[in-house]
Amino acid sequence: xxxxxxxxxxxxxxxxxxxxxxxxxxxxxxxxxxxxxxxxxxxxxxxxxxxxxxxxxxxxxxxxxxxxxxxxxxxxxxxxxxxxxxxxxxxxxxxxxxxxxxxxxxxxxxxxxxxxxxxxxxxxxxxxxxxxxxxxxxxxxxxxxxxxxxxxxxxxxxxxxxxxxxxxxxxxxxxxxxxxxxxxxxxxxxxxxxxxxxxxxxxxxxxxxxxxxxxxxxxxxxxxxxxxxxxxxxxxxx
Numbered sequence: 101x102x103x104x105x106x107x108x109x110x111x112x113x114x115x116x117x118x119x120x121x122x123x124x125x126x127x128x129x130x131x132x133x134x135x136x137x138x139x140x141x142x143x144x145x146x147x148x149x150x151x152x153x154x155x156x157x158x159x160x161x162x163x164x165x166x167x168x169x170x171x172x173x174x175x176x177x178x179x180x181x182x183x184x185x186x187x188x189x190x191x192x193x194x195x196x197x198x199x200x201x202x203x204x205x206x207x208x209x210x211x212x213x214x215x216x217x218x219x220x221x222x223x224x225x226x227x228x229x230x231x232x233x234x235x236x237x238x239x240x241x242x243x244x245x246x247x248x249x250x251x252x253x254x255x256x257x258x259x260x261x262x263x264x265x266x267x268x269x270x271x272x273x274x275x276x277x278x279x280x281x282x283x284x285x286x287x288x289x290x291x292x293x294x295x296x297x298x299x300x301x302x303x304x305x306x307x308x309x310x311x312x313x314x315x316x317x318x319x320x321x322x323x324x325x326x327x328x329x330x331x332x333x334x335x336x337x338x
Contacts, residue, residue: 106150106216109335114158122158129154129211130278137274151213160201162187167269170197174296194279196269198295204286214275228281231328232266238324263306286315
């Protein structure tokens with residue numbers, strides 16, 4: 101079956117896009133890949149078609165999203181409060197609890213058929229984290245993981261003031277992934293005060309801008325991150 105493996109990944113930069121629009125777009129691509137896998141199972145090996153892979157980068161206007169395992173109690177705003185903050189709210193189909201997306205945050209949605217790479221969700225999450233860790237290193241920032249928590253953290257070793265700089269939440273079906281990561285670059289951290297991020301109430305959230313004391317060019321970070329993702333996954337970006 102190896103001749104059907106496709107390590108080519110189409111990179112798509114959607115720029116700033118409404119959360120619902122991006123979600124619909126992801127879903128469309130995700131469903132098409134899953135559908136092709138279902139059809140491939142019905143035909144002989146030599147008639148099977150390769151599955152496509154995508155890596156979407158974008159930014160969202162202010163929005164709060166609640167994962168399947170999350171509690172609405174972790175959103176500390178009512179309808180009026182959301183309106184005042186110019187924010188929207190969605191319950192969605194990824195794992196994880198509540199999170200915030202907004203301008204200055206780099207959001208990545210890899211839609212990969214892991215059969216083209218490796219069939220291990222744990223490894224998939226760790227490699228996404230690793231790409232962010234390596235990107236931060238280029239800015240002189242040490243980061244890492246905290247046992248039992250997804251995402252990328254600063255002060256992860258001593259944990260005197262652990263703070264999350266990148267959140268992860270994915271969904272997969274038949275080894276096809278969707279949703280992904282949210283990396284705080286120039287994010288307005290005040291928006292996190294209206295939620296209990298990821299249901300964790302004793303740890304802070306940070307951004308690259310906050311840590312460096314100055315804003316960072318988003319496209320520059322994106323470029324570094326793309327390089328590390330394609331390297332770690334041994335993908336060929338197109």
